[in-house]
Amino acid sequence: MIWLTWRQFRTQAVVGLVLVLAVGVAYLTTRSTLIDIARESGYTGCTDNCERVASQFVKTARSGYLGHLYQIGALFLLLLPALVGLFWGAPLVARELEANTHRLAWSQSISRNRWLGMKLGAIGLATAAFTGLASWAITAWASPLDKAEGWVVPLTYAARGIVPIGYAVLGFVVGVTIGMLLRRTVAAMAVTLVVVIAAMVGGLFLREHLVAQSTYQATLPADWDGGISLSPDDPNRDIRIEVDPPTVATWVLSNTIRTSTGAKYHGPYDPAKCGMNAAGGPDVCRAWIASQNLQQKVIYIGNEKFWTLQWRETGLLLVASSLLAIFCFWWIRRRVA
């Protein structure tokens, strides 16, 4: 059975291996250039007030071919689950059912549990190994940039660490399951693409509930810095205040200005202090706002939650994959002949 699995899978395996090796070589060989830029920009070794240096480093590193590599890396890891589902998962059983060759295989001295188990196990492991390798190379490569920009920024996060492995394994099992249900390779590939994309978009929205969210709350200081927007014709005299979140809040879920009672603040503003008809300039308005006893409340997920979130999300994805795999074993015994 090992021989058959390998014989049927070897072309796809070689294509996958070439792709992963190309990624590995591309990122591991250009890593030194990125580190050089970090050193030259003064970002490496910076200990205090590094924000300006960091943004300078990111700006330099993101221009030129390194910037392309950065984007391609993220795109590659975000597309990988769909690619695995499409080309490794969907045809795996669908192609056999389409050509009736499953009946040839099951007429040999082998149970269909072992037949499916070997295919799911071997190619599932290959999926995890290949994705893990690519993700490791890209995560390591991008680590100086991520350190400057934050690890848990949603799109960066999904293309780093072990989460890509979870999505790729899920994509593979989803492909196998849909192929088994539809029994048509091309249709299964199309549906797999839709389902994998839906799963990843779903992950994007559910992710924030996987760890405890942090809260930052502080009284708006007298010298507060931020934007004010209001409409002079508004009879309700609504005013909106925007203040940047603190640096610790890498992934900002909500950023609001609240009154001392905790309600969202939206005015009314005093037309004598703020707006077109106010006597003083914007500083008068700012001072007036500061005197309103307002608070900034930021709900966020910080960098320190990166690995907790990665393990939890990957764990959930692997559990979902296992459940689907169990369904596959059940289905192939009961519903396929």
Add this chain to the structure above:
Amino acid sequence: MASAVTTQNLTKKYGRKTALLDCTLDVPAGHVIGLVGPNGAGKSTLLQLICGLLAPTAGSLSVLGALPASGLPRIGFVAQDTPVYGGLTVADHLRFGKHLNQTWDDDLARERIERLELDPKQKAGKLSGGQRAQLALTVAIAKRPELLLLDEPVAALDPLARREFLQGLMEYVAESGATVVMSSHLVADLERVCDYLIVLVKSKVRVTGDVEELLATHHRVTGARIDPEKLGPGRAVVHARHTDVQSSLVVRSTAPIDDPAFTVDPIDLEDLVLAYMSEAAESGRNRVLEKQR
């Protein structure tokens, strides 16, 4: 006589559609059994139940004295349209069989491939229909099954390829003594090789028996209008056709019929099977029968 397969009220339904109904059979071992019936009669379903690919909806069956299961070394199966892996070469198929069967007879497989003049490096997808069927048969018999099931193996083959396929099959039977159950919707294919017959029409078994015995006990009776009731006891009319002046019956009778009022002729296997098939067709919705492809 030992049984290769016995079934008790075997029924298989796909949703609301009944594929096989109340099938009670005793398939003797050591025979080449023809399973004949029109398309959609339930032949494939019966074969897949026997080789354990399908589970019955109701009833029970025993295959070689055990419950059926797929993946048994004692049972060989060549599925409909003789599937092979299009992307694998002929040699790969032998390797496939060797890896997946402890009982694999590599010499037998190699010798057959050589005799058939198949190129081991040829991709199976590029083989002709006849060669593909031969390859599938080779894989099935090289595991040396005691019971070999073949689902319409020659349906898509030209007459020469049919003859060669059946020859190969008979050689294996002669050498191994295996029991073979082979389905077809054409009696002509089975006539040459089968010594036992099961006629399946519309999910039901119509008649089973040793071919020679069936031929000896069935007669074509013609004469001026015959009342089927008056044939006497022990005689069953299988099929009757009446015109204004003449009747033509197919009668099953263990004793010879010697009534001077009728002409009694022996019947060939094809007409016998057709009699059973058309009897079923007339008693229900009409089904177009193919006498010759």
